[in-house]
Amino acid sequence: MTKTSPAGSARTPANGPAGTTMRYRDRIYDAKRHDPYQVAGKYPEPAHCDTCGAVFHRGRWQWGSALPGGTVVTCPACRRIADKLPAGIVTIEGAFVEAHRDELVHLARNEAERERADHPLNRIMEVDAGATRIVVTTTDIHLPQRIGEALKSAYDGKLDVHYGDDEYTVRIAWRR
Numbered sequence: 335m336t337k338t339s340p341a342g343s344a345r346t347p348a349n350g351p352a353g354t355t356m357r358y359r360d361r362i363y364d365a366k367r368h369d370p371y372q373v374a375g376k377y378p379e380p381a382h383c384d385t386c387g388a389v390f391h392r393g394r395w396q397w398g399s400a401l402p403g404g405t406v407v408t409c410p411a412c413r414r415i416a417d418k419l420p421a422g423i424v425t426i427e428g429a430f431v432e433a434h435r436d437e438l439v440h441l442a443r444n445e446a447e448r449e450r451a452d453h454p455l456n457r458i459m460e461v462d463a464g465a466t467r468i469v470v471t472t473t474d475i476h477l478p479q480r481i482g483e484a485l486k487s488a489y490d491g492k493l494d495v496h497y498g499d500d501e502y503t504v505r506i507a508w509r510r
Contacts, residue, residue: 368502369410369421369502370502371410371411371413371414371421372410373410376393377390377405377407378405379391379392379393379404380400380401380403380404380405381404381405381406381407382400382401382404382405382406382407383395383407383408383409383412384406384407384408385408385409385412385416386409386411386412386454387400388409388411388454388455389401389404390407390409395409395453395454395455396454397451397454409454409455410455410473411454411455411456411457411473411474414459414473415457415459415473418459420459420460420471420472420473420503421472421473421474421475421502421503421504422471422472422473422474422475422476422477422478422479422503422504422505422506423469423470423471423472423478423503423504423505423506424442424468424469424470424471424472424478424481424482424506424507424508425467425468425469425505425506425507425508426438426442426467426468426469426470426485426508426509427466427467427468427507427508427509428466428491428509428510429466429510430489430491430509430510431465431466431467431468432465432466434489435463435468438468438485438489439461439463439468441481441484441485441488442458442461442468442470442481442484442485443458443461445477445480445481445484446458446472446477446481448480449476449477449480453474453476455473455474456472456473456474456476456477457472457473457474457477458470458471458472458473458477459471459472459473475497475502475503475504478504478505478506479495479504479506481506482495482506482508485508486508489510490510491508491509491510492508492509492510493506493507493508494506494507494508
């Protein structure tokens, strides 16, 4: 079966020989960018984290009470925190930081709490608030994006996003 584009012509992979057909499995997942803290299989259910208390139930991490007879594990976020290896780094710089440091830190923490309510593995690891620079490290790559977008929405400024080439990381830089 040949896959066709809306116009009706056969799709050919850009790097494949002429006459070959692009398959959906050819573009599923970039194996180079993989989170090393996610386990290859599923955790035995029910399981709960011995550090933060998050529960792995029905195929996902969530907040709740540990179920009787559950397995005790350490969740990926707590393992990242223990290893001090962040997946996301938000750097907030500029003259604006001096006058509004507390507001900026508060905004980052509020975004983290909002995200953490539904996604227990998305957390702030550390906030380093200096005189002219704030660095926020996180356990995932989604929370930094939310913090960066919230900063841009609230205070305008310039937002730069850089993903790691061969690793599961993101670096966000916001300045004003």
